[in-house]
Amino acid sequence: MVKRLRLEARAEAWPIHGRFVISRGAKTRAETVLVTLEDGMGRGECVPYARYGETAESVLAQIAAAQPDLETGCDTGRLQLLMKPGAARNAVDCALWDLEAKRTGVRAWKRAGLPALLAQVTAFTLSLDTPERMAAAARANAERPLLKLKIGGRDDVDRVAAVRGAAPNASLIVDANESLVFAEFQRLAPELAKLRVDLIEQPLKAGEDEDLEGYPSPVPLCADESLHTRAELAACARRYAVANIKLDKTGGLTEALALKAAAQAQGMKIMVGCMVATSLSMAPAMLLAQGAAFVDLDGPLLLEQDRAPGLAYDGSRVEAPSPALWG
Numbered sequence: 001m002v003k004r005l006r007l008e009a010r011a012e013a014w015p016i017h018g019r020f021v022i023s024r025g026a027k028t029r030a031e032t033v034l035v036t037l038e039d040g041m042g043r044g045e046c047v048p049y050a051r052y053g054e055t056a057e058s059v060l061a062q063i064a065a066a067q068p069d070l071e072t073g074c075d076t077g078r079l080q081l082l083m084k085p086g087a088a089r090n091a092v093d094c095a096l097w098d099l100e101a102k103r104t105g106v107r108a109w110k111r112a113g114l115p116a117l118l119a120q121v122t123a124f125t126l127s128l129d130t131p132e133r134m135a136a137a138a139r140a141n142a143e144r145p146l147l148k149l150k151i152g153g154r155d156d157v158d159r160v161a162a163v164r165g166a167a168p169n170a171s172l173i174v175d176a177n178e179s180l181v182f183a184e185f186q187r188l189a190p191e192l193a194k195l196r197v198d199l200i201e202q203p204l205k206a207g208e209d210e211d212l213e214g215y216p217s218p219v220p221l222c223a224d225e226s227l228h229t230r231a232e233l234a235a236c237a238r239r240y241a242v243a244n245i246k247l248d249k250t251g252g253l254t255e256a257l258a259l260k261a262a263a264q265a266q267g268m269k270i271m272v273g274c275m276v277a278t279s280l281s282m283a284p285a286m287l288l289a290q291g292a293a294f295v296d297l298d299g300p301l302l303l304e305q306d307r308a309p310g311l312a313y314d315g316s317r318v319e320a321p322s323p324a325l326w327g
Contacts (some may be wrong), residue, residue, distance in 0.1 A: 004071050004072065004073075005037060005038065005070060005071045005072070005073055005074065006037065006038055006039060006071065007035065007036070007037055007063075007067055007070050007071055007092075007095075008035070008036045009033060009034065009035045009036075009060055009063045009064070009091070010033070010034055010060075011031065011032070011033055011034075011056040011057075011060060012031075012032045012033070012034055013029045013030070013031050013032075014029060014030040014032065014277070014278060014303050014304075014305070014307075015028065015029050015303065015304040015305070016028055016029055016030060016276060016302055016303055016304065017302055017303065017304055018127075019127065020125075020127055020276055020302060021127040021128040021129060021150065022127070022128055022150045022152065022175070022177045023128060023150065023151070023152025023153070023176065023177045023178070023179035024051065024152075024177060024178075024179075026127075027276075030047065030275070030276040030277050030278075030299070030302075030303060031047070031048060031056050032045050032046065032047055032048075032056075032277050032278065032281070033045070033046050033047075033048060033056055033059045033060060033063075033087065033088070033091055034091070034280070035063065035091040035092050035094075035095045036095065037095045037096065037098075037099045038099060041098075041099055041102045041103070042095040042096060042097075042098040042099025042100070042102060043094075043095055043098050043280060043326060044090065044091040044092060044093065044094030044095030044096075044097075044098060044252075044280070044284075045091055045094070045277060045278060045280040045281045046059065046087035046088065046090040046091035046094075046247075046248055046277075046281070047087060047248050047275035047276070047277045047281065048087045049087060049248060049275065051225065052086065052087075052249075054086060054087050054088075058088075059086075059087050059088040059091070060088075062083065062086075062088035062089075063088050063091070063092065066082055066083050066088075066092070069082055070082070070092065074096070075096065076093055076096050076097065076252070076253075076254045077254070079092060079093055079096065079252070079254070080251075080254060080255065083251065084251065085228055085229050085249070085250055085251030085255060086248070086249075086251050087248045087251075088251075089251035089252050090247045090248050090250070090251050090252040091252075092252070093251065093252025093253055093254050093255075094247065094252055094253055094284045094326070097111075097252075097253055097254075097284065097327060098326050098327055101323070101327045102323075107323070107327060108253075108284070108287065108326070108327030109287050109320075109327065112253075112257060112287055114287060114290060115290075116320075117286055117287065117290060117320035117321075118290060118320070119317055119318060119319045119320065120286065120289045120290075120292075120295045120297070120317070120318050121145055121146060121295060121316050121317055121318075122146070122295050122296060122297045122298045122301075122313075122316050122317075122318050123146040123147065123148040123173055123294065123295065123296040123298060123316075124141050124144045124146070124147055124148065124298050124301060124316055125147075125148045125149070125150065125175075125296070125298055125302065126138060126141070126147060126148065126149040126150065126163065127150055128149075128150040128151065128152055128153070128159075129159075130155070130159075131155055131158040131159045131161070131162035132162065134149060134159050134162055134163050135162035135163060135165065135166040136166070138162070138163040138166035138167040138170070139166040139167065141167065141170075142166060142167040142168075142169070142170065143315070144167075144170060144315065144316045145170060145171060145316060146170060146171045146172075146173065146294070146316065147163065147167055147170045147171070147172055147173070148172075148173040148174075148175055148296055148298075149163050149172065149173070149174055149175070150175050150177065151174055151175065151176050151179070152176060152177060152179035152180075153179075156188060157188065157191045157192075157195075160172070160174060160191075160192060160195050160197065161195055164195045164196065171198045172195070172196065172197045172198055172199075173197070173198060173199045173200075173201060173222075173294065173296070174192055174197050174199070174200050174201065174219075175200075175201040175202065175224070176200065176201065176202055176203045177201075177202060177224075177225070178202055178203075178204060178205040178206060178225055179203075180203045180204060181204065182204060182211040182212075185203040185204065186215075188203075189203075189217055189218050189219055190218050192218075192219050193218035193219050197219050198219070198220070199219065199220050199221075199222050199242060199271070199294060200217070200219050200220070200221050200222065201221075201222040201224050201244060201271075202222065202223065202224040202225050202226065202244075203221065205225075206225040206226040207226070209226055209239055210239070212239040212240070213238050213239050220241040220242055220269075221239070221240045221241055221242065222240055222241070222242035222243070222244050222271055222294075223236040223239065223240040223242070223243055223244060224244040224246075224273065226239070226240070227240075227243055227244065227245075227249070227259075228249040228250060229249070229250055229251070229255055229259060230255070230258060230259050230262050233259065233262055233263060233266065234266075236268075237263070237266040237267070237268055240268070241268060241269060242268060242269045242270070242271050242293065242294065243259070243260075243263040243268045243269070243270055243271065244271040244272075244273045244296075245259055245260055245263070245270060245271070245272055245273065245288055246272075246273045246274060246275065246285075247274075247281070247284060247285055247288075248275055248281075252284075253284045253285075253287065253288075256285075256288055257287070257288065260288055269292075269293040269294075270288070270291070270292040270293055270294075271292060271293060271294035271295070271296065272285050272288045272289045272292045272294070272295050272296065272297065273296045273297075274296060274297050274298070274299045275299060276299045276302050276303070277299045277300075278299070278300055278303065278306050278307035278310065279299075279300050279306050279307055279309075279310035279311040279321070279325060280307050280310075280325065280326060281299060282297045282299055282300060282311055282318070282321075283311060283321035283325050283326035283327060284326060284327065285297055286311075286318070286320055286321055287327075295318075297318060298316075300313065301313060309322060309324050309325050310325065311325065
């Protein structure tokens with residue numbers, strides 16, 4: 001007789017320091033969904049994302065629809081067939097990884113075939129704002145080695161210039177979140193190169209980025225909204241130099257690890273990204289962050305309060321997760 005796997009899921013909300021603003025809008029709290037297995041032995045967290053048509057309610061409904069199959073004994077391999085990529089599958093997949101680690105005593109990184117996890121240096125994100133306010137935010141974080149700034153308006157060059165002036169020694173990632181058209185991007189890219197920007201994320205809208213194919217960008221380009229799973233990889237490899245892998249897009253760690261390997265085989269560099277969420281969302285992504293060119297796992301740093309126990313942050317340095325947190 002197959003032992004049933006007890007699953008519970010609930011929505012949570014975590015207040016953000018001030019407002020988190022990107023080109024698509026602003027929010028003051030991070031809405032997450034927590035999945036627990038076997039009375040909390042295995043845990044996973046996801047962030048429903050409106051850009052992909054997700055809400056906390058829709059994610060909970062997807063999990064509830066799959067729950068009878070999940071509870072009759074589902075592993076991470078079968079889960080890939082049972083649920084589609086996205087936030088709902090991510091929470092379940094990461095909870096299954098955590099449960100297996102807790103049951104067997106074998107850390108998730110070892111099960112994934114990785115050496116012991118090393119601490120990483122994460123980007124710190126500056127919300128979209130006026131050049132003056134973004135400069136002030138950059139000045140307050142000028143000692144961080146890597147800053148990521150959101151853009152998406154007429155004053156983008158002024159914004160980046162203001163940040164560069166306030167944080168002259170920081171490496172910069174610029175994230176447009178699909179807010180540009182190709183002609184605008186062609187004008188902007190050389191200016192960003194002059195300002196020593198290291199990476200531009202997703203300048204054009206996903207599905208409308210074919211103009212990037214063959215374009216000799218003066219700054220390396222990173223696919224974010226255009227790349228969810230291996231299904232989009234071939235097209236992205238022709239248009240971008242870097243793949244931003246996020247667990248909420250891939251639908252969990254299982255597909256994320258496969259996507260990372262496939263992207264590297266295509267010659268792409270790796271960025272590991274996140275939504276604004278607690279340390280429980282960041283912990284599985286620390287496996288992906290090993291050897292990545294860019295790490296952006298600052299979600300908990302943007303919250304008023306993190307989940308406890310959480311990841312240990314020392315400035316921009318983030319340590320590997322403890323077993324009590326995940327994996």
